[in-house]
Amino acid sequence: MDAGVLAQYVFNGVMLGVIYAMVAVGFTLFFGVLDVIQFAHGDVVMAGAFVGLATYLALHALGIAAPAVVVLVVACAAGLGMALLGAIIARWLILPLRAAPAFNTLLVTLMLGSILRELVRLFYPNGSNPQPFPRLLPSASANLGHFTLRLDTTLLIVTGLVTIVIVNLVVRRTRLGLAIRAVAQDSETARVMGIDFERVVLVTFAIGSALAGFAGVVYGLYYNEVNFDIGLLLGVIGFSAAVVGGLGSIYGAILGGFLFAALQTIGSVALPVSSAYSNVFAFAVVIVLMTWKPTGLIAEPASERV
Amino acid sequence: MTEAARALEVEHLFAGYDRADVLVDVSITARAGEITCILGSNGSGKTTLVRSILGLTPPRRGRIVFDGADITGLPTHRVIALGIACIPEGRKVFPKLTIEENLRLGAYRETDEATIRKRLGEVHSIFPKLEERRTQLAGTMSGGEQAMLSIGRGLMSGPRMLLIDEPSLGLSPLFVRQNFEVIRRVNEQGVTVLLVEQNAHQTLAIAHRGYVLSKGRVVAEGSAAALRDNEEVRRAYFG
Ligand SMILES: Nc1ncnc2c1ncn2[C@@H]1O[C@H](COP(=O)(O)OP(=O)(O)OP(=O)(O)O)[C@@H](O)[C@H]1O
Ligand SMILES: [Mg+2]
Numbered sequence: 001m002d003a004g005v006l007a008q009y010v011f012n013g014v015m016l017g018v019i020y021a022m023v024a025v026g027f028t029l030f031f032g033v034l035d036v037i038q039f040a041h042g043d044v045v046m047a048g049a050f051v052g053l054a055t056y057l058a059l060h061a062l063g064i065a066a067p068a069v070v071v072l073v074v075a076c077a078a079g080l081g082m083a084l085l086g087a088i089i090a091r092w093l094i095l096p097l098r099a100a101p102a103f104n105t106l107l108v109t110l111m112l113g114s115i116l117r118e119l120v121r122l123f124y125p126n127g128s129n130p131q132p133f134p135r136l137l138p139s140a141s142a143n144l145g146h147f148t149l150r151l152d153t154t155l156l157i158v159t160g161l162v163t164i165v166i167v168n169l170v171v172r173r174t175r176l177g178l179a180i181r182a183v184a185q186d187s188e189t190a191r192v193m194g195i196d197f198e199r200v201v202l203v204t205f206a207i208g209s210a211l212a213g214f215a216g217v218v219y220g221l222y223y224n225e226v227n228f229d230i231g232l233l234l235g236v237i238g239f240s241a242a243v244v245g246g247l248g249s250i251y252g253a254i255l256g257g258f259l260f261a262a263l264q265t266i267g268s269v270a271l272p273v274s275s276a277y278s279n280v281f282a283f284a285v286v287i288v289l290m291t292w293k294p295t296g297l298i299a300e301p302a303s304e305r306v
Numbered sequence: 307m308t309e310a311a312r313a314l315e316v317e318h319l320f321a322g323y324d325r326a327d328v329l330v331d332v333s334i335t336a337r338a339g340e341i342t343c344i345l346g347s348n349g350s351g352k353t354t355l356v357r358s359i360l361g362l363t364p365p366r367r368g369r370i371v372f373d374g375a376d377i378t379g380l381p382t383h384r385v386i387a388l389g390i391a392c393i394p395e396g397r398k399v400f401p402k403l404t405i406e407e408n409l410r411l412g413a414y415r416e417t418d419e420a421t422i423r424k425r426l427g428e429v430h431s432i433f434p435k436l437e438e439r440r441t442q443l444a445g446t447m448s449g450g451e452q453a454m455l456s457i458g459r460g461l462m463s464g465p466r467m468l469l470i471d472e473p474s475l476g477l478s479p480l481f482v483r484q485n486f487e488v489i490r491r492v493n494e495q496g497v498t499v500l501l502v503e504q505n506a507h508q509t510l511a512i513a514h515r516g517y518v519l520s521k522g523r524v525v526a527e528g529s530a531a532a533l534r535d536n537e538e539v540r541r542a543y544f545g
Binding site for chain 2: 196
C-alpha cells in the first residue's frame with residue numbers, strides 16, 4: 001500500500017480512537033467507583049452533541065460569530081451540561097438503586113438511554129433526521145502525496161487527547177483523584193478516612209459525563225453531522241473498549257478505544273469485503289479477545305481499580 | 307463525672323445486620339484522656355460496636371454521644387470530621403495505593419499541606435520504615451508492616467479519639483508489644499482511645515478501664531485492675 005494512503009488510514013483511525021477512548025474512560029470511571037455500568041452513557045455523548053449544536057444556533061441567532069469564541073462556548077456548554085446530567089443521573093438513579101440487584105441499574109440506565117434518544121427525536125426541531133453540525137475549526141490542510149493532513153482533525157485529536165490526559169492527571173495526582181481511587185478500592189474504608197462517598201460518586205459521574213459531552217462535540221465537528229441515534233453504537237463501542245482494555249482501568253479504556261478504532265480501520269481497508277463489514281469485523285475480534293482474556297488486556301486482578 | 311470527662315458515651319445501644327440484634331442494650335463510656343478497652347471473644351460484637359460508632363452499621367435503638375454531640379446515625383465522614391479516627395480490624399490498607407497515599411488518606415479532611423507534612427514527619431519518626439518505603443504499594447508489604455501503616459494512617463488526622471479494633475490480630479508477639487507501646491504513647495499525648503481486643507493480658511496492662519462483651523451484652527466492667535481480678539474475666543481469658 002502507498003505510504004500516503006496508509007498514513008491517511010492511521011490518521012483517521014487515531015481520530016476515531018480518541019472519540020472512543022473519551023467515551024470508554026467514562027464507563028471505566030463509573031465501574032471503578034460504583035461497580036455499575038451506565039448504559040445510557042452513549043446517549044449522553046449524543047445529548048452533549050445536541051447541546052453543543054443548540055448552543056451554536058443560539059450564538060448564531062445572537063450574532064456572535066468569532067469562531068474561537070463559538071467553539072469554546074459550544075464545548076463548555078456541552079461539557080458543563082453533561083456534567084450536570086451525569087451528577088443528576090448518579091444522584092437520582094444510580095445511588096438510590098445501590099441496594100437493589102445490579103440488574104435493576106442495567107435496566108434503568110438502558111431505559112434512560114431510550115428516553116434521552118426519544119426526547120431529542122421528538123423535541124429537537126426536525127429531530128428524526130440527521131442534523132448538520134457546523135464546521136467551526138480552520139479548514140486548512142496540507143497534501144503530502146496521498147495523505148491530506150487536515151488542521152481541523154489535528155486540532156480535534158490534540159484537544160481530545162489533552163482532555164483525556166487531564167482527566168487521568170486529576171485521578172492520579174489530585175486530592176480528589178486520591179479519594180476516587182480510595183473509593184474504587186474499598187468504599188467503606190474510604191468513608192472511615194472521612195471521605196464523603198456520595199459526593200465522590202457525583203463528582204466522578206460529572207467528570208465522566210463531561211468527557212462524554214466533549215466527545216459528542218468532537219464527533220459533530222469531525223463528521224459535520226449528528227443524529228439522535230448516534231449514542232447507540234458509540235455506547236456499545238465505548239463499553240466494549242472499556243471491557244476489552246480491562247474495566248476499571250483508565251489506561252485500559254484508552255488502549256481499548258484505540259484498539260477498536262484500529263480494528264474498524266483494518267476491517268474497512270484490509271478485508272476483501274465491503275467496508276460496511278468493518279464493525280462486524282471489529283466486534284468479532286473483540287468477542288474473541290474477551291474470551292481469550294476475560295479480565296481485559298491490561299491484565300490485573302479484579303481488585304485493581306481506576 | 308463532668309461532661310468534658312466523658313469523651314464517648316454509648317447508651318442502651320441495639321445494633322445488628324439482618325434480623326437478630328448483635329448488640330443488646332450496650333452502654334459504655336470512654337473517659338477523655340483514658341484508654342478504655344472492650345474485651346470479648348470471637349463474635350461477641352466488638353467490631354459491630356465500632357461500626358455503630360462510625361455510622362457504618364447504624365444502630366436500631368440507643369444513643370451515641372461524642373463530646374456532647376449526638377452522633378447516632380450520622381454519616382461516617384461527618385463522624386470522622388468531629389475528630390474520631392479508626393484503625394480498623396484487619397488493617398484495611400488500600401493495597402493499590404502507595405504507603406504515602408495511604409497516609410495522606412488518613413489526613414483526608416486536613417487541607418493544609420504544612421500540617422499534613424508535619425503529621426507525616428511525626429508518623430515517620432514512629433515508624434521509619436514507612437518513610438523508607440514511601441512509594442511502595444501497600445499491598446506488597448508484610449502483615450506487620452501493614453499494621454504499622456494502618457496505625458500511622460489512623461494518627462494522620464490528628465484525632466481527639468482513636469477507635470482501634472484488634473491491633474494484635476495475626477501479629478508476632480514482638481510486633482504486638484511495639485504496637486501497644488505506640489498506643490500507650492499516643493494516649494499519653496492526650497488522645498482518648500477505645501481499644502477493642504481479645505488479647506486481655508496485654509490490653510489490661512495499658513488500659514485504664516474496660517468492659518467485657520459476651521454475646522452482644524456487657525457482662526463486666528470496671529478499672530483495668532478490677533477486671534484483671536474479676537473471676538469471670540479470669541475464666542474467659544486467663545484459662
Ligand atoms: N456484615 C455482617 N453481616 C451479618 N452478620 C454479621 C456481619 N458482621 C458480623 N456479623 C455477626 O455479628 C456477630 C458479631 O460480630 P462482630 O464482628 O461484631 O464480633 P467481634 O467481637 O468483632 O468478633 P471478632 O473477635 O471475631 O472480630 C457475629 O455473630 C457475626 O457473625
Ligand atoms: Mg471484630
